[in-house]
Amino acid sequence: MKKVQGNDSFQRINYLYQISKHMAGINPVLSAYYGNLIVNVAKKNVLKIHPDIKRQICKKCRTMLVDKTSGKMKMRNRNKSKHIEWTCNTCGVKRNFPANKGKDHRVWLERPEAVEEVIN
């Protein structure tokens, strides 16, 4: 396996993400603690959190959002544009993601042309 810079931190973030998600329904306090740690590890090592993970962390209290356990997902219409609204059950903060039918809302990292090299 080729060495990647910051690989051990990525592994750590991955692991923390898993346990944070596991704890989300059981103990929101610990889930927030692990979520907070993900953000701090990424900050300390100057790494980017993958958007898939980042979108699941509550912006305010940093618990992992899972539908129907630690958060609520809802489709909403506002000004003719659809979006997904996430509500955190712990702190009650709301977050919106656009989701229109004809448009491409993927961020750069999710597009196929962003893949430079696959390391395994």
Place this chain on the structure above:
Amino acid sequence: MSGLEKITDNASVSVIKFLQANVPKSDLVNIEKELKKDFLLAKKKSKGQKVKKKRKKSRILTRKEKKALGFYAIPRDSVKYSEVVPLNQIWSDYISQMLELEKLGPVGTNKNWEQFTQTIYKADFHGSMMQVVRSKCPSYVGKKGICIMDTKNTFKIVSIDNLVTTIPKKDSVFELYVKDIKICVFGKHLCVRPAERSTKKVKSYLHPDL
């Protein structure tokens, strides 16, 4: 403090008397007038400006709010052992991938031994099964459980009887269990905040004194 108010109190009267005694005669008329001037920075002006600026809605939790949600205190009986067992399973997968345990030879023979110890100190300990082997405080010795929290100076572990115990790192020696391997770790060297530990440089030779 309106300008038309008659000067009455003791101090003001004495000030005026002092001025009348010392000011040149040509200015005597102006004394009363000058004293009744309003200054820009006086109380009167600031009262009108006291309209509070609307504070922006904060995006992060403040310390008070966190405390209200109970983010700081983990009660002794709040975590069940059965809830954290899955953490331990994920952790053993994670740590064996980190340390590349399959390639590992017997103790001391491997060339990469130094790097192996470095990786241990950089790894994450949440979810690890640990036991206190030695400690300055004898009542901690023998405590065994799954680590759920890792702070600068303590580990919080959940033991099989569903109790959360806080153990100071500094004066203890821990044993970690990874599948069928035991790893001895000196808590003294782990006294770093968990987020910072991965960036911090560890000395290649660590004195294992206690």
